[in-house]
Amino acid sequence: MPHEISPNPMLFNTPSKNSRGLKGLNSLTNGTEEFIDDRELAQRKAEAAAARRNQAAEWLRQMDHGAAEVLPSEPSEEHFCLSLRNGLILCNVLNKVNPGAIPKVVEIPIIDTEGAAQTAIQYFENMRNFLVAVGRMKLLTFEVSDLEKGGSSGKVVDCILCLKGYYEWRESGGVGVWKYGGTVRISSFPKGSPSSLIGSESADESVDESESSQFEELLEYLHLSSEVSLQESKVSNALTFLFDHLGIGLLQTYLTETNELDDFPMNSMVIDIVLRKAVKDLSALLISQGNQLGIFLKNMLKGNCKPLLKHEFLRDISNYIDQRSGLVSNEFSKFCRCSGKGKVVYHDIGYSVDKINILDVQQKQLEELKASFHMTKLEVQQAHLTWGQQLKKIAHHTKDLEVASSSYHKVLEENRQLYNQVQDLKGAIRVYCRVKPFVHEQSDEESTVEYIGENGNIMIVNRHKQGKDARKMFTFNKVFGGNTTQQQIYEDTQPLIRSVLDGFNVCIFAYGQTGSGKTYTMSGPDMTTEDTWGVNYRALRDLFELSEARMDVINYEVGVQIIEIYNEQVRDLLVIDGSNRKYPSNSFFFFFDHPCLLLCLDNLHIRYPKQFSAQRS
Numbered sequence: 001m002p003h004e005i006s007p008n009p010m011l012f013n014t015p016s017k018n019s020r021g022l023k024g025l026n027s028l029t030n031g032t033e034e035f036i037d038d039r040e041l042a043q044r045k046a047e048a049a050a051a052r053r054n055q056a057a058e059w060l061r062q063m064d065h066g067a068a069e070v071l072p073s074e075p076s077e078e079h080f081c082l083s084l085r086n087g088l089i090l091c092n093v094l095n096k097v098n099p100g101a102i103p104k105v106v107e108i109p110i111i112d113t114e115g116a117a118q119t120a121i122q123y124f125e126n127m128r129n130f131l132v133a134v135g136r137m138k139l140l141t142f143e144v145s146d147l148e149k150g151g152s153s154g155k156v157v158d159c160i161l162c163l164k165g166y167y168e169w170r171e172s173g174g175v176g177v178w179k180y181g182g183t184v185r186i187s188s189f190p191k192g193s194p195s196s197l198i199g200s201e202s203a204d205e206s207v208d209e210s211e212s213s214q215f216e217e218l219l220e221y222l223h224l225s226s227e228v229s230l231q232e233s234k235v236s237n238a239l240t241f242l243f244d245h246l247g248i249g250l251l252q253t254y255l256t257e258t259n260e261l262d263d264f265p266m267n268s269m270v271i272d273i274v275l276r277k278a279v280k281d282l283s284a285l286l287i288s289q290g291n292q293l294g295i296f297l298k299n300m301l302k303g304n305c306k307p308l309l310k311h312e313f314l315r316d317i318s319n320y321i322d323q324r325s326g327l328v329s330n331e332f333s334k335f336c337r338c339s340g341k342g343k344v345v346y347h348d349i350g351y352s353v354d355k356i357n358i359l360d361v362q363q364k365q366l367e368e369l370k371a372s373f374h375m376t377k378l379e380v381q382q383a384h385l386t387w388g389q390q391l392k393k394i395a396h397h398t399k400d401l402e403v404a405s406s407s408y409h410k411v412l413e414e415n416r417q418l419y420n421q422v423q424d425l426k427g428a429i430r431v432y433c434r435v436k437p438f439v440h441e442q443s444d445e446e447s448t449v450e451y452i453g454e455n456g457n458i459m460i461v462n463r464h465k466q467g468k469d470a471r472k473m474f475t476f477n478k479v480f481g482g483n484t485t486q487q488q489i490y491e492d493t494q495p496l497i498r499s500v501l502d503g504f505n506v507c508i509f510a511y512g513q514t515g516s517g518k519t520y521t522m523s524g525p526d527m528t529t530e531d532t533w534g535v536n537y538r539a540l541r542d543l544f545e546l547s548e549a550r551m552d553v554i555n556y557e558v559g560v561q562i563i564e565i566y567n568e569q570v571r572d573l574l575v576i577d578g579s580n581r582k583y584p585s586n587s588f589f590f591f592f593d594h595p596c597l598l599l600c601l602d603n604l605h606i607r608y609p610k611q612f613s614a615q616r617s
C-alpha cells in the first residue's frame with residue numbers, strides 16, 4: 001500500500017489566496033509578523049473548504065455519469081452531502097477505482113410498505129459497504145453521520161480526494177509516493193522547490209522558464225527511471241517524517257501549554273498564528289534545502305562539475321539528500337523539544353516566556369518536594385529503626401517482668417504463710433476488754449477501774465470492800481481504756497480479715513452485760529458516719545477491698561448468712577418464709593466448708609453451745 005502524507009488542511013492545504021510560492025515563502029523569513037483577524041481567517045477557511053469540495057465534486061462527476069446528473073460542479077455543502085447520502089455515487093466511483101471492491105451496490109431503492117425507513121436502511125448498506133471498502137484500502141474514511149446536517153463534510157471531502165489521489169497514483173503506474181490533493185513528482189523539485197510538496201497549488205509560477213527546461217532535460221536524461229522513483233520516495237519519506245514530527249511537536253507543545261496554564265488564550269486566531277509561524281519556519285527550511293539541491297543540480301547540468309555516470313549521479317544525490325534530511329530533522333527536533341530532558345522550549349513562540357518562568361518555578365517546587373520526600377523517607381526509616389530497638393527492649397523487659405512476677409508469687413505465698421504464723425503466735429483465741437466511759441449522767445460517779453496495764457492487765461476496785469478483796473486484777477490480750485476510738489479497737493482485729501482471705505476461719509464476737517457497749521463496739525453508734533463504724537462494718541469493708549485488690553490473682557466469692565440466737569432458739573433471718581426461719585433443734589452447729597468470718601452483730605449473751613468453736617482450720 002502506498003505511503004500517504006498526513007492531510008492536515010491547516011498545514012498542507014493552504015488556500016490559494018493565502019498560499020505562498022517560493023518568493024512568498026522567502027518573504028516570510030524576513031522576520032516580519034503577519035496577523036489576520038478571526039473573520040478573515042474564517043473566510044479563508046470557508047474558501048479553502050469550498051475549493052476542495054469543488055475539486056472532489058468535479059472528480060466524482062468525471063468518474064460517474066450518475067454523479068454528473070445529480071452533483072453540480074460547484075455544489076453547496078448541503079447539496080454535496082445530500083447527493084452522496086445514498087452512497088450510490090461513492091460505491092460506483094470506488095468500484096471504478098478498485099473494481100469489485102463493493103460487490104453489491106443498491107442501485108434503485110425498493111420502496112415498499114415500510115417506505116422511507118426501508119430506503120434509508122438500503123442506503124445505509126451502500127454507505128457501510130463503501131466505508132468498509134475504503135477502510136480496507138487503508139484510505140481516509142469518515143462517519144455516516146458526517147453526511148448528515150451538522151456532520152463534518154470536510155472529512156467526506158478528504159476521503160474523496162484521498163481516493164482520487166490513490167486512483168491517480170495507480171493510473172500513473174503506482175510508483176513512488178502519492179498524496180491526495182496534489183501528486184508528488186520529481187519534476188516539482190526544480191519548478192516549485194520542495195515547498196510544492198506541501199500542495200499542488202503552492203507551486204511558484206514565476207520560476208524561470210529556461211531553468212525549467214534545463215530540469216526537463218535532466219528528467220529526460222534520467223528517463224524517469226525506477227532509481228529516480230526510489231530517490232523521490234526517500235525524499236518524500238524524509239519530508240513526511242519531518243511534517244509528522246513537526247505536527248506532533250506542535251500538538252504536544254500546545255497541549256502542554258493549555259494543560260499547564262488555564263489562562264492560555266485558546267482562540268482560533270492564536271492557534272492559527274502559531275501554526276502559520278511553524279509552517280513559515282518549516283517552509284523556509286524546505287526552501288533552503290530545495291535551493292541548495294537546485295544549485296547542485298544546475299551545476300551538474302551546466303557542467304560545473306565533472307561529468308558523472310548515471311549511477312554516480314544517483315549516489316551523489318542520495319548522499320546529499322540523506323545529509324540534508326538529517327540536518328532538517330535536527331532543526332525540527334530543536335524547534336519542538338529540547339534534547340535530553342524532554343523539556344519543552346518556547347524560543348520560537350514568543351508569547352510563552354511567562355509560562356517558562358511558571359514552569360521553572362514548578363520545576364523548582366517539584367525538586368523541593370522530592371528533597372522533602374527524601375528527608376521524610378529517611379526520617380521514617382530512622383523512626384522504624386528506633387521503634388524496632390524499643391520493641392526489642394520492651395520484649396526484654398517483659399521477660400524480666402515475667403521472671404519477677406513468678407518470683408513475686410513465690411514471695412507472696414511465703415509472706416502469707418509467715419503472716420498467718422504471726423497471727424497464730426498472737427493467739428488463736430484472743431480476748432480484749434473495752435472499758436465503757438461514763439456517759440453524761442454518770443459523769444459524777446467514781447470509776448471502778450483503778451489501773452489499766454500495757455500488758456493487758458486491768459485492776460478493778462470495789463469500794464464497798466476493804467483489804468485484799470477490794471481489788472481484783474484481770475488479764476486479757478489487751479485492755480482498751482474508756483477513751484479508745486473505734487479505729488483503735490479495730491486495729492488489732494484487722495489482720496484477721498486478711499487471714500480470712502488467705503483461707504482461715506475467723507470468729508469475732510462481743511460479750512458483756514446489758515448496756516455495756518457491745519452494740520457500740522461491733523456496729524457503732526451511727527452507721528452513716530464512717531469514723532464511728534464498729535468492727536463489723538470495718539471488717540466487711542476490708543474484706544471487699546482486699547478481695548478487689550486481689551482480683552487479678554484470685555476470684556473470691558462472698559456469701560452471707562445472718563442468724564439470730566435468742567432464747568436458745570436459732571433463726572435464719574434471711575429466710576423469707578417465716579415458718580421456716582426457726583432451726584429445728586435447740587442446738588446449733590457451725591460447719592465451715594469455706595473460710596468463714598463469723599461476726600456478732602449484736603448481743604451475745606452467751607451460754608454458748610459446747611460444740612461451738614471458732615477454731616482455725
Ligand SMILES: Nc1ncnc2c1ncn2[C@@H]1O[C@H](COP(=O)(O)OP(=O)(O)OP(=O)(O)O)[C@@H](O)[C@H]1O
Nearest residue numbers: 436437512513514515516517518519520521525603
Ligand atoms: N465506748 C463507749 N463510748 C460511749 N458510749 C458508749 C460506749 N459504749 C457504750 N456506750 C453507750 O452506752 C449505751 C449502751 O450501749 P450498747 O447499747 O452498745 O450496750 P449493749 O451492750 O449493746 O446493750 P444490750 O445488751 O442491752 O444490747 C449506748 O447509749 C451507747 O451509746
